[in-house]
Amino acid sequence: MASQSLNCWRCLARPNISPSSALQLTSLRSFSTTSIRGAPVVKPKQHPGREKGLKASPRIKNKPKEKTGKPPAPGERKAVRKRIVLSNTNAIEVAEMEDLTKEMIDSGLRRAKKPMVHGEQPLEGMVEAPVPERTEEERRMVGKVVGLQGETVDGLRAVEAFKTTQGWGLFRRPGLLLREESVKLTKDMVAAAKEKESMRLVLDGPKQTGKSMMLLQSMANAFVKGWVVINIPEAQEVCNAINDYAAIPGTAPTLWAQPTYTANWLNQIGKANAKILSRIQIKGKYNLPIVIPPKTDLARLCELGTRDPDAAWQVFQVLWSELNQEGERPLLLAMDGLNYTMRESEYRDQENKKIHSHDLAIVQFFLDHLSGSKKLANGGAIIAATSRSHSPISISMELALKQQLEKQTAQKITQRDPFERKYDERVEKALSNVPAVKLGGLSKAEARGLMEYWAESGVLRQRVDEQTVAEKWALAGNGIIGEIQRGALRMRI
Secondary structure, rough: HHHHHHHHHHHHOOOOOOOOHHHHHHHHHOOOOOOHHHHOOOOOOOOOOOOOOOOOOOOOOOOOOOOOOOOOOOOOHHHHHHOOOOOOOOOOOOOOOEEEOHHHHHHOOOOOOOOOOOOOOOOOOOOOOOOOOOOHHHHHHHHHHHHHOOOHHHHHHOOOOOOOOOOOOOOOOOOOOHHHHHHHHHHHHHHHHHHHEEEEEEEOOOOOOHHHHHHHHHHHHHHOOOEEEEOOOOOHHHOOOOOOOOOOOOOOOEEOOOOHHHHHHHHHHHHHHHHHHOEEOOOOOOOOOOOOOOEEEEEEEHHHHHHOHHHHHHHHHHHHHHHHOOOOOOOOEEOOOOHHHHOOOEEEEOOEEEEEEHHHHHHHHHHHHHOOOOOOOOOOEEEOOOOOOOOOOHHHHHHHHHHHHHHOOOOOOOOOOOOOOOOOOOHHHHHHEEEOOOOOOOOOHHHHHHHHHHHOOOOOOOOOOOHHHHHHHHHHHHHHHOHHHHHHHHHHO
């Protein structure tokens, strides 16, 4: 009884009411002075990424960037990146610098006799090579810097022969250093045109040894001599799948044309050789998808091909056929970046397989003439330069060039690695019989002539003597021309 009475007193002291019923009673009241106490407690919201008890870090709101100018137009950035500056008005003009003229090219370009090596019999796998004999005129020309005339500069600019890394903007006007290899190259070009032969050559060598500059000099010689120059400035742009392409019907194996690139190529050819092409009229009859008026000259033909990319490749074939008619000018075919054409391209066929670069119509056209399977009717030269700056490696190309250089210098010929499976038969066939020149560093005489030209231009503010030349020559890896320029002109303290 005592426990029951105790429970009853507890009920009276603390009524047993649930929270839910208490809220219902509070909400049903019409008037109350304790509405704040009876309201539900609202907990503060917690950041989902913040742990309980930690201090909040200050948040910095990023203000949107205000657009203050006009965005670059399509292609404007590429134009700025590829812009070439060929003159510096602050540089001193070298008064005694001679221009590259026909007389200069022809004066020392008499073909010298090349006696064969006599003596012991060559070992097995070795081939005898002729030893060139240097003339007095060659010795006089080596180490000189010659200037380029305005008409030659315009032609070289049109074919995109100048590179942004060659430092043209440091001097008053463009000039070329006559190296021993470039003098011999000029002689061979003139002899090929005189005898109506097709001179073929691959320029190879380490990075910054002047391969592109040597190719530019061959094009300068061709413009001065009145040749027709056709140049592929960057083979990478032909093979890296940045252009539209289409299969050429009726070709087996299938060849692939690049309409837009070919149209731009025709525009480049027409501008660079306008003076010559405007004097040559179409002689043959051709079936083209575009209408060609009678007595149309080749410069106008290039314009018509530029306007219609779908017919550009057929127009180029007509242009090439007319340029190879009897009695026309010699031709120069040039390509920079040969490495990119010695592998599979980035284009794909209908079965999503990579297309070999030799199946691209432009590449096959050039390699047919470089390999010697097709000739130039009126003589000329086909010259290609390799690239060692971020270029793909082709073991077949490396082997073919190495074997050719060993043949020319009467060394034992390197054979294939029997355990290597990545050799490309098409590459080896294309380069198996192509003469090659491996460029190296400048001689000290050539380096001194170049540095004296820099000093006369006011760019090199240093005395040019034997000690200075020997120092720059040694620090540049025994005369690497790009390293000499960087050490003497760009890394001044």
